Amino acid sequence: MDPTDAQTACFEAGIKFGSLYHQFAGTPVSPASADSLARAMEEAIENQPHCESVTVDVLREELAAELAESAADYTELTGRFLDVEMVINYEGTEVRTRMDMQDGYPLMRVEDVRPDD
Secondary structure, three states: OOOOHHHHHHHHHHHHHHHHHHHHOOOEEOOOOHHHHHHHHHHHHHOOOOEEEEEEEEOHHHHHHHHHOOOOOOEEOOHHHEEEEEEEEEOOEEEEEEEEEEOOEEEEEEEEEEEOO
């Protein structure tokens, strides 16, 4: 059986999350570079097929808390510093996704699947 358009759209969302997370995890990030890194992440993922939009927010409070306990001016980017939303559109099916912290883990999930209006 061939996958439905909705299943393919969800698969595409998973590919984009994997790319976003694993391409940028470990990147040095500081309060001064947080915005430019977030924009670079958005632009990189938006280049991929079927990606309608990406919004990356670096969680500045969590970043500041991490740096308060460090002698360094930067730290490594991990999921605990990110809030990400993506919209994927495949063959008229729109998938809205999100990654944020849930019980200490950066959870990536599908929030909504619907026909594109």
